[in-house]
Amino acid sequence: MARKWLKQEKRTKEQLFDALVKNALGFVETSLDHVKERPKNSIVDLYTAIELFLKARLMAEHWTLMLSKPETAELQNLYVGDFLSVYLDDALKRINSILGEKIDLAASDNFKALGEHRNQIVHFAHSGHDDLAATQAGVIVEQWASWHYLYAMLTDTWKEVFEPYKIELQKLNHRMMRQRDFLSSRFTILKPKIEIELKRGKTIIACEHCELKSAVVNKVHPWGTDYSCLVCGVSDTAVVKADIKLPCPGCNEDVEFFDAKFTECPTCHFAFNTDALIDLCTAHIHEGDQWWEGGAEHIASCHECECPRPSVFYIDGLWSCVSCFDRGWQAVACERCGEFVTGDMERIKYFACHKCEDQVRQGIEAMVAAGAATEESQDAKEQP
Ligand SMILES: [Zn+2]
Ligand SMILES: [Zn+2]
Ligand SMILES: [Zn+2]
Ligand SMILES: [Zn+2]
Incomplete structure (x- = not known):
């Protein structure tokens, strides 16, 4: 070289x-x-x-x-x-x-x-x-x-x-x-536009990205609010807050832990990473939703963040992931692989869940390949 x-x-x-x-x-x-x-x-x-x-x-x-x-x-x-x-x-x-x-x-x-x-x-x-x-x-x-x-x-x-x-x-x-100054000045420039949206009857909420009150609400779902921010241009969903407190393992004080920004206990500084949050919920939450049957698995694997440990608990009326903090998906036991997962129900029913998706796809590919091979041999036989 x-x-x-x-x-x-x-x-x-x-x-x-x-x-x-x-x-x-x-x-x-x-x-x-x-x-x-x-x-x-x-x-x-x-x-x-x-x-x-x-x-x-x-x-x-x-x-x-x-x-x-x-x-x-x-x-x-x-x-x-x-x-x-x-x-x-x-x-x-x-x-x-x-x-x-x-x-x-x-x-x-x-x-x-x-x-x-x-x-x-x-x-x-x-x-x-x-x-x-x-x-x-x-x-x-x-x-x-x-x-x-x-x-x-x-x-x-x-x-x-x-x-x-x-x-x-x-x-x-x-x-x-x-850099925040830049965003604030942009907010001032856009203020008239925000006013117009308000007059049109739109709701304006605080954007979770730039933190300015410049996000126009598009649609409200039971699990959250879709918005587009005028200042930073981000479109996202503000997930509805989970009203839950559980005792901190460090000091036993109740903590509001369902928040992506929550990293430690304000009282004793116990560190809450994803594992600690899963452990906390596992210790205190023992049931699923109204379709859940006693004794069945009640902690689902999250298809959004694919956290290696099951991380979705039924909290305050919605399935809620303590790894990515997304909420509002449904949870089922996949009929193909048996895993208890969140996801789009139609997709899980007619195709696969995020756990068995690769396997199912490979199976389909193998079937298609085998089909093509039979067709080829048929063609060969039919030739005079
Ligand atoms: Zn924004
Ligand atoms: Zn504590
Ligand atoms: Zn997740
Ligand atoms: Zn599956």
Whole structure:
């Protein structure tokens, strides 16, 4: 390989780690710089930063872990910068399986969604008719969400690893938070439009993404309210709140735990991650809905977030997932695989549930292939 002959400085592992992190910090910086002029580049840069930070985390454990194929690792190549490194999906898997660290499902889902958006931007041409201000607002909200998870990992979960970069991270966090001014000024500009919607008889609620009172209600369901936000352009469903309190395992005080932002007990600071919430509900909730028969399974697997542990409990009149906090789906035992799952009832009945879907699809493909083969042999026989 010619590249190996390039004159490159040999770098020690520590230097390489430092270079990776500085590179990542630089991409967060440019992500912020780009919001005004080229908002879409902000998404691409922030995604690159996330990948670099995850690589750095893996590298801190062992340098081979950041390579796409650790089994072919050669330290020499690393020193001269000649290697293929791991991508987001694999990095997340390795952090979980090799480091034994659980990345919050909401965080990994967010990073993957950002990755999909990044791919759309990189691979598909855009019409160029986008409203720049609206795009900016949407990008800021997306940046915020991803940064929220990333910053928590870097300064809390992996505090020791990234300690030397604490000040830089804090500075970036401040810059990120200052973007709020942009959204507020956009809100002021859009105020007349919001007034018009109100006069038309529309209901305006607080947007869950930009947190401004600029979301126009489209449809109200028993499980939540569909809205489109005028400021940040996000359309989503505000899921109806679950009125439930359960005693904290740490201090026995009742806590309102059904909230994606709830991470610790306000009294004793007991940490509530997904596992802790599932444990809490398992200990206190023992029944399903009106169709549920005593003795049957009462904790369903969630088709929305596909949390590995069953995470959907019957809370305050609706099936409610304590992993992704979605509510209002129905839950049934799948007739094909027997798993107790949430999902679209028609789909489960006539096709499959999220647990057995791959298997059913493979079965259908095999059947189609076999059918095609018989047809072919029939054709062969019919030929004179
Ligand atoms: Zn909004
Ligand atoms: Zn507590
Ligand atoms: Zn879920
Ligand atoms: Zn099934």
